[in-house]
Amino acid sequence: MELAFLKPLFARPGPWASVYIETTRATEDAAKIQQLRDRSIAGQLIDAGADGYTTRAVMERLAHEPVAGTPPGRALFAAGAEVVLDVPLVLAPPAGEATWSLLPHVSPLAALRGDAPACLVAYVDRMGADLELREGHDRTTVSEARGKEWQGRGHRGVPTDRYEWHYRNKVENSWNETADIIVAEIVRQWPMSGAELLVLAGDARERRAVHNRLPERVRDATVEAESGGRSPGSAMAALDHEIERACETYARDRLHRTLERFHRGRGKPGEHREASVDTGPGEAAEGIPAVVDAARNHQVATLLLTPEAADAGRQVWIGPGVDEVAVQRGEARAMGVPRPEQARADDALLRAAAAADCDVLVVPEGMRGPAGGLGAVLRWSM
Incomplete structure (x- = not known):
């Protein structure tokens, strides 16, 4: 999330x-x-x-x-x-x-709230593309990419006289320019949208041409949908189902990658907690003392939570600043907080994580997450 x-x-x-x-x-x-x-x-x-x-x-x-x-x-x-x-x-x-x-x-x-990624959907055809942002239940029209006009657009047949090659070449060049226009609009909207997944819907040939032109950073987060299109009523229910499956796959893969990084970073069971006392966290933090320390130093990249976590409801000491959080009251006072107050550990950590533009993932029951239910993958190691 x-x-x-x-x-x-x-x-x-x-x-x-x-x-x-x-x-x-x-x-x-x-x-x-x-x-x-x-x-x-x-x-x-x-x-x-x-x-x-x-x-x-x-x-x-x-x-x-x-x-x-x-x-x-x-x-x-x-x-x-x-x-x-x-x-x-x-x-x-x-x-x-x-x-x-x-x-x-x-x-x-x-x-x-769910962990489905924000999804940018591009409905592509030869005329251009419509871009839509999907976030949970919300759907917002983002923009439209209008393709290049070409003479003869709308003709059902292709001339069979001696100018046929020139006609075909003009059509192909026009579509290539339109695909470039669509890609430019997607690339422009991608960082502003906050989307993590791009779905290309529409005619197979056109969406493939757009897919191949995308820069690598966007193409790696792109899937093509077989259903749906730009015209009204074009199998939208089937497209919704495809997008839902793509979002589930993306969220599952993201969680697995993050947990793998977490387990590599924390080392052997017990090793991280002992090391953090003297040397600070490595590439992962586990347990309230280590995660609080990482959050205070703006080190957290992804916060990991387990439902009904044993450590979540434990009290920590906070100040008015978003990163003013400590395990002990004296520690908070040493940070310059004149009147520390108590708050739940999970809420205090989420306050710090939001301020530092971190992500948070829920580790479902049955998966091996952080001991005590609170952990973090860090931006850098110490």
Whole structure:
């Protein structure tokens, strides 16, 4: 999960109301269930000590929850009588949860928001291409690449007289120029979109020509879809399924590569923890002391979390700065924090990771992740 969208939460002080709810409406008594859910959320916030203004802001947002197009779940984060962030969830939370804490309780997002990559889709034909960005449930039209006009476009047949070779050559040159225009627009939009995966859909010959012209850094993150196209109604359901499978494959491969790097970097079991006491972390950090130290030094490239991690809920000491996090209170004071306060380790680490533009991956049950459930792959070793 990319963390940039969380930065608005850490740009203002707390305390924070953090709410995770299921929003599906598949049953006949959905209205009654929603009423009971909202009452439970309000009760949890009040019992936790939330102020009335912030609680009211949360309840007003829930009361105006849209009926159409509702995702399986939502996460709301509110402070100072304002809902600052409302996040659609790919998975529904197992139960409605509301907390009131110094930092926003963002750690459940890693599992509930999903780890599907942002995907740039190019619908290609001889006329050009339409570019669309897909992020979870959201689809945004990005731009259009218009191909070069050529005389005779739209003719169903090809002349059979002595000018046929010139005609074919002109058509081919025109398409080559159009493919170059499409590639230039993809390359222009790629870094701005934040996409990690490019999907080329449309006519087989045209998408192959675009694929071959892409620079290596983009081509390595590109797949071709057999379904869908630029014209309306062109097998879009089948294309959606292909894109979903491509995103799942990408996410699975990314997690495997990251875990391999993590296990190589931490060395033998127990070796890293002992080494980190005197010499600092190597290419991976494992356990709260080592990960906190790496986060404080802006060293974390990817934060690894295991669901229900034993170390996630442990308390650490923080200051107002996003990288002011320490295992011991005295350590925080030595960093210059006059009044350290306690927060959950996972939320404090995610605050630091978001500020440093890190990524976070969830290690599912059954896979060998970091001991205690918290680990990191580092940008550089010490």
